[in-house]
Amino acid sequence: MPFFTSTVAKSRSSETTARRTGDVGEGRGRRAIGVGAGFGGSAASLRLRARGYDVTVVDRVDHPGGRAQVYRRGGFTYDAGPTVVTAPFLFEELFELFGKQLSDYVDLVPVEPWYRYQFPDGKTFDYGGSLDDTLAEIARFDPADAEGYRRLVDMSEKIFDKGFTELADQPFHRISTMLKTVPALLRLKSYKTVSQLVKSFIGNEQLRQAFCIHPLLVGGNPYDTTSIYSLIHFLERRWGVHFPMGGTGARVNGLARLMDEEGVEFRGGCTVERLDYFGTTKQYPDVPHHTIVLGPRCEGLLKDIFHKKVLTDDFSVYLHRPTATDPSLAPEGQDGFYALVPVPNLQGNVDWDTAGPALRDRLVDYLDDRILPGLRETITEDFYVPPKPFEDRFLSYRGSGFSIQPIFRQSAWFRFHNVSEDVDDLYLVGAGTHPGAGMPGVLCSAKILDRVVPEPAGL
Numbered sequence: 001m002p003f004f005t006s007t008v009a010k011s012r013s014s015e016t017t018a019r020r021t022g023d024v025g026e027g028r029g030r031r032a033i034g035v036g037a038g039f040g041g042s043a044a045s046l047r048l049r050a051r052g053y054d055v056t057v058v059d060r061v062d063h064p065g066g067r068a069q070v071y072r073r074g075g076f077t078y079d080a081g082p083t084v085v086t087a088p089f090l091f092e093e094l095f096e097l098f099g100k101q102l103s104d105y106v107d108l109v110p111v112e113p114w115y116r117y118q119f120p121d122g123k124t125f126d127y128g129g130s131l132d133d134t135l136a137e138i139a140r141f142d143p144a145d146a147e148g149y150r151r152l153v154d155m156s157e158k159i160f161d162k163g164f165t166e167l168a169d170q171p172f173h174r175i176s177t178m179l180k181t182v183p184a185l186l187r188l189k190s191y192k193t194v195s196q197l198v199k200s201f202i203g204n205e206q207l208r209q210a211f212c213i214h215p216l217l218v219g220g221n222p223y224d225t226t227s228i229y230s231l232i233h234f235l236e237r238r239w240g241v242h243f244p245m246g247g248t249g250a251r252v253n254g255l256a257r258l259m260d261e262e263g264v265e266f267r268g269g270c271t272v273e274r275l276d277y278f279g280t281t282k283q284y285p286d287v288p289h290h291t292i293v294l295g296p297r298c299e300g301l302l303k304d305i306f307h308k309k310v311l312t313d314d315f316s317v318y319l320h321r322p323t324a325t326d327p328s329l330a331p332e333g334q335d336g337f338y339a340l341v342p343v344p345n346l347q348g349n350v351d352w353d354t355a356g357p358a359l360r361d362r363l364v365d366y367l368d369d370r371i372l373p374g375l376r377e378t379i380t381e382d383f384y385v386p387p388k389p390f391e392d393r394f395l396s397y398r399g400s401g402f403s404i405q406p407i408f409r410q411s412a413w414f415r416f417h418n419v420s421e422d423v424d425d426l427y428l429v430g431a432g433t434h435p436g437a438g439m440p441g442v443l444c445s446a447k448i449l450d451r452v453v454p455e456p457a458g459l
Contacts, residue, residue: 013096030054038066039082039439040430042255043094043446045264045296049383050097052456060394062268064233064256066430067394070249074381075331077277078338079248082439083320084217086235088242090443094255098262099235105254107245112239115290117210118371125210126288128241142204152201156233159188163228164235168435169348169447171418190228190408194220195299197227209298216342217318218437219402221306226408235440239280243289245326250271277338278364278382284335284372289324293317293370302342306405309348311355314340317363319371320443337372339363345387345398352386360384366399403432411436418448427453 033059034045041234045055062071068081085091085108102108107279114128123436125137133154135146162184172178187303188195206402214232215225244251259266295301295316304312318340323330330336341363342352360382387399397403404410420426429445431437 004190004363010272014070017031022168023450029139033451034058036060036066036430037064037268038430038442039068039255040442040445041066042259043090043268044263044427044429044442044449046094046097046255046259047446047449048453049259049262049449050424051453056267057259057264058267060269062441063163063252064247064266064268065252065258067390067396069250069278070247070251070252071383073383074279075328076334076336076412077247077249077322078279078336078380079320079322080338080385081248081252083243083248083322083438085244085251086232087237087440087443088449089184089240090355091251091360093447094443095258098258100258102254105257107250108242109245111241111243111323111331111357113288113290115292116288117213118291118293119205119209119293120296125205125206127210128236131237131411138207140209145202145207148201148203149211150279151206152230153233153237154196155188155201156230156237159228159232160234160238162188163231163435164440164444167412168440168444169451171448171452172415172434173421173452175413181412183226188228191227192227194222194227194230195227197230198222209294210292213292215406218406218441219400219431220402221302223302224306224405224407225440226406226411228408228411229406229436240352241290243322243325245328247326247329277384278379279330279334280334280372280373280375280378281334281380282323282378283323283333286325287319287321287335287371287378290322291319292403293367298330302371305344309344310345311348311350311359313362315359315363316369319367343387344420345400347398348419352388356384356386402437403430406436418445420453 010197016112030053032053032055032069034041034055037057037059042056045057045120049055065081071078071080072076088108093104095105112128113126115125117125127134127137127139134148138146138149167181170177194215195212198208202208204212212222215222215229220229291314295314297314301312301314304310320338321335323335363377364375388398390401413433416428416432417437418428420428427447427449430442433445435441
């Protein structure tokens, strides 16, 4: 998780932090030092710069973006970071702070459908577009669930109004803040899991799986994650799903360019989940931008991963085909993909030197049989990233791709606070802090700094 340190007052503890992050100076009163240049750290640096701070950001890797790094091999461009943009206004706000427009730096385009779910029996469910589009898809499975989905969206909107609009950019480092929200959280059934909430509205088992899958995209198990995260349903309804032309790296470059123009200094190479990537020598035009390929088990598989921490023979896959939207990310006439496969973190004691290649081969066979026929013969430039590099390169605890899980006892006041209790003038943003993982979460954590970091001296 990125940290952000602001030396707004003379303090021995903040001096020590500055020296440990690469000796970036000992300015007083107007000097802010960012540790980590992921989306949260970059957004925080821009927000503090707009308020008059002199900002330096250091990062372990050589380019901003944090885990949103880019790999280029054989003419293919592979995104290693988040590929679903659900609240573009949070990016737009960063540019508006300086009187600029996001569209002059990044070309965000809508994706349709948002996701395609493919079930083990071969049936597919296209999710996205208008409410009527979704209701028509639901009717193909069970017309009786159409009204249930309407009520699920209504419930999601209520949770969104409280959990996102009202609380996402509020600091939760005081227990009193949490206590004030308890009655509202109980009314919204936050004690239920995402899965339990969905089941209370939807009867069809396949539709239940489709509508409770979202926590997996931010590192949570829907059978454990608090139902507060059901707000994602309305979040997607409100703004849709977008993708930056040129890939996630184009969005990182846009932020990096803005930081450079506005005088935020970046210093790389300073140290203070499983992803399979591959390209194909043919195209798969029938495969949409986002596909979620569900395996034969759902709840049992996630218990094996999150509770038992074992690697199983079966799996579910989030398949990203960015060339469906931006063909420039692969050589002409070819396709680029990545497959995100939930696996145990390093607490699982999996020998990835052996298990990694074996899982790669099983995944290729699985996708060849299920959705990408001929993949065995057309795959090229493939490689995979197991949990260990996340720990080594990004200092991610146990190699986690999304920081701590979004379960109730690790949410709001129970999550890492945005204001440090241990070091004066130290503030935290990013996936592990309130409000949570995912791009909307980390960008909102940066907004919280506007509420807790004092004005720089002399302004």
